Amino acid sequence: MAKCAEVVQDILRGMLRERLVDEVVAFGRGLTGSDILPLFITDEQDIDRIVTTSYCPSSLAKLVARYGDRNKKMAIVVRSCDARGLVEIAKRRQVKPENLYLVGIECYGVVREKRGEVYIFADKMEVDGEMMPLDEAALSPNCRRCEYPVPTMADISCRIEPEGDCLVTVNTEKGKAMLATASVPVQDAPPSDVAAIKERAARWQEKDFGDIKRMEPGERLDYWLSQFDRCIKCYGCRDACPICVCKECCLEPDRGLIKGGEYPPETLFHAVRLTHVGESCVNCGQCEAACPMEIPVSKLYHMLSKEVGSIFNYEPGLDIDSLPPVSMVDEEDLLKTGVDFG
């Protein structure tokens, strides 16, 4: 296992040393050694605190957008949902993509445990030091629906082999420069085969979304109302969501929707957030992980983004040049005369 971390650490150390980047952002051991925290590293010495097998349940994409200095060059260790979140954030001009150097790690799902650790794995998972086959039921729901285990939108992507070896694939020109700084020789590996994961994703999407689609409209409304009823308006989902990067969120009091001195109405709260991020949800599951009331938030947002994506032929987080479909018009719009988009 250590081998993957070593390779990733080596690449990151090289980038810092050669001044390719000013800062490295990754999860790593805190000062006590037992806690895993997001780290902003500027000193080569701290690189060996970085871990690649255990993740905090929070999005580095959101952290970088909120606390990072966008004029600094940053290397960030990301899963593909983090990378896709960053692509969406870049579209909203909250980070400068030319300053980001993304070191992607293939991720086949995370398990959220009571203690708070989250593991990424290949198709096996580590349980008390032993490699066990992946248990789909234990995966967090958004990961089961995920079609993008390989971070092709990152500059390089690292694959952890079951034996702990690490294979690196270069995705961009920037990625080449990143590998050039590594001190151990790193090979350019062929892309991973994702057919099995795509199949898993299709199966779970059909299950999660199909269950809702098969309900009668009235039943569906009751289902969502009963979910929203539990919402305590802690704003956790908004705070965790990488797409919700607004400095002045309209769900704050006295911005036209919610009166000062009142708790936001639960259904409106989600309806508003759905209209804002629905078409761009990257299914990272951060909202659901943050929710103290166990509301299946990411299922709802992912479902909307899939449905809306099918009208506009849009998939969020993959291509920085394709803009969110309700915030842009293109030439074809001019040719349509009807009131329906399709």
Place this chain on the structure above:
Amino acid sequence: MDTADGKRFEPKILGFLCNWCCYAGADLAGVSRLQYPPNIRAIRVMCSAGADPAYVMKALLGGVDGVFIGGCHPGECHYTSGNYYTRRRVAMLKKLMEILGLEPERLRLEWVSASEGALFAEAIKDFTEKLKSLGPNPLKVKKRPGAVVGVKRS
């Protein structure tokens, strides 16, 4: 359709009408004394794109039976492309309504120019009929104030 308390169901429609076209069209329908159902409450917006999806949702969650958005015909928007944004947003909103379990037919977009008073009257007539057959907004029936009204912090 009749409501539970035995009264005839008259749908309430909230209209977002573009100042440059549909609002004038509605005006024309009025001064030409064209008959159309009095079910619509109009809000004048400077462009159909002023109908923020959040406000459309707020109206629907608050219990209006239908939302009508009237904009300029493609190519005629005063701000060149506002109506194209509106068309995209309406497509998104209809999907959202469907997923939440509200009939997407409760939201209607029409292009009505300032000279099309008759078309406006026709559209409202047709929309009102459609809403009558759909029945009242299920959220109104459920009396769900929590959908849009906040609770005072103590």
